[in-house]
Amino acid sequence: MDRLPDEILLLIVDNIYLHRDKYQLLLVCRRWRSLLFKSVNQNVWIKGNRIRPLVLAIQGNPALGSAIKDLRLHWWSSYTRKKEDHDITSVLPLVAQISQAPGETKEWGDALKEGNQDAWLGLLLLSLENLVSLDMHYTRRPNFLRRVISRAAMREKPLDTKPVLQRLEELHVDASDDNKAYFPNIDFLPFVYLPSMRTLSLDSVIESAYTELDHQAFTASRGTSSTMSLSFRGHSNGSKGMAEFITSCANLERFKYRHSNQAIWAEQSISFRPRAFYSALCSQKHSLQVLHLDDREELTGMEIDEEGPNEPPHNWLGSFADFTKLWDLQVSVANLFNFHMSDRVPRVSSLKEILPRSLKRLHLGRFQNSQLELERFPHFGQLEIQSRFMRLIEQDSGPPLTIKQALTPLIDACEDAGIQINIILW
The missing domain is CATH 1.20.1280 (Monooxygenase)
Structure with missing residues (x-):
């Protein structure tokens, strides 16, 4: 050996x-x-009760903190459930470095003595100068974590000369095992402004929870972020189209969003608002390559926006013809095509009016009973249609058709054009 x-x-x-x-x-x-x-030691996976021992280990061996690049943190809390009495002598210099006032030093010291995991997590992040990826469960009102993240994002004293979180490229927040969890979107805005940040993947983010945080890092700043990929997964509710995140990006390349009508468990439900997303995404026409919007077609307990007399229908996104780099588009049929009864907005008559020439993959969800005209695009090679329409489709004359029979002209046209077509029934 x-x-x-x-x-x-x-x-x-x-x-x-x-x-x-x-x-x-x-x-x-x-x-x-x-x-x-x-x-x-490059990859470390701990639970909340191991945060304090890890901080103390790094105090004794700083090389350990320098080695950690990927931190996974599960099951921690911002609340002190059982007060303890820890000796914090070795970490007091670190507390003094981050604190901006004597009162803050005392507040942090008291929380550390009691064993508050949020306070110890703040110190841990100060010790990980080479951290690249952070994968964590989240918790409500993490005041000490917010304090470190916001100051690091703005390079605010005393972190203007320390490489705290300056190399962080990825943030993943997992709340998949708790369908009652919800976190205000404002909590994650500071991460967007970290200089190396490229990917944010978040669960249970909602825009309707009002949280006022008096710090510049919690305010959107248009076109200043280097973030290239945004993903809002299970139980997210973007009532404002996640606009603060989208418009903060200088060159957003990937945006994925899965909508849940549930904003706050048993208290607030808000329907999918595609026009809000489209308005924000228009700021990224020059760079957006991948767009997935899944509204899950939830129908119960939701608020629906009223349409103004001169406004497009609330469920219509709009044209993507000017999104010059978009090659992967996954949306519901009703959100992409202008299937409305009013004449105040011209109907979509051709795919070339709403799809860019750069498109390679189109996934249409919730397909029901509509014929699509197929245009030839230089890079178009795959078409997916998703449908719940399990019943036979009635005709004005002749026997009813199955969904595949109804789509025979489209299937034939795809085959002639060399385009792969998949019809998914669910």
């Missing part, structure tokens, strides 16, 4: 799944420990 080249040892570590097995390699000999220390 002593003769194994360094490259082979590093490959072995990369292919070991369990962290506890990786740590055993550090005990083999001094050479292995020296070589593998950064690789073994």
Whole structure:
């Protein structure tokens, strides 16, 4: 084993799944420990009760903090459920560095002594100068976390000379196991302004919860963020089209959103508002490449916006013909095509009026009973149609048709054009 080249040892570590097995390699000999220390500690996965021990370990060995690039944090809280009495002597210099006033120093010190996980998490982030990816559960009102993130985002003293979170590229917030969770969108705006941030993937973000935070980092600033990918997954509700996130980006390339009518559990339901999303996305016509909007077609307990006399229908997105780099579009049929009864807005008569020439993939969800005209696009190679329409389709004359029979002209046209077509019934 002593003769194994360094490259082979590093490959072995990369292919070991369990962290506890990786740590055993550090005990083999001094050479292995020296070589593998950064690789073994690059990815750390902890729960809330391990935040304080990790901070103290880094205080004793700063090289550990420098090695961590990927932190996964699950099951932590901003509330102190059981007060303890910890010795915080070793971390007091760190508290002094981040605090801006004596009162804040005392507040932070008291919370640390009691074992508040939010307070200890704030100190942990101050110690991870090379952090690239943060994957975490979230919690309500994390005041100490907000304090660190906002000051790091604005390079505000005393963090103007420390590389705190300046290398962070990805934030993933997972709330998939709690369908009652909701977090105000304003909580995550500071992450958008971190200089290396590229990807935000968030669960349970809502725009209707009013939270006032008196700091510049919690205010949108148009076209200033380097973020390139935004994803709002399960249980999110963007009543304003997530406009603050979208318009803050200078060159947004990917936007994915899955709507839930439930904004606040058993208190507030708001329907999908495609026009709000479209208005915000128009600021990214020059850069947007991938757009997925899933409204899930929920019908119960929702507020529906009233249409003004000169406004397009509330469920219509608008034309994407000017989105010059868009190649992957996934939306519902009703949101893409202008299927309305009023004559105040001209109907869509051709795909070339709403689809860009750059399009390669089109996924149409919620397809029911409409014929589509197929235009030829230079890069268009795949068409997916999703439908709940399981019943036979009646005709003015002749027997009723199945969905595939009704779409025969479209299927034939796709085959002639060399386009792959998939019809998904669900």
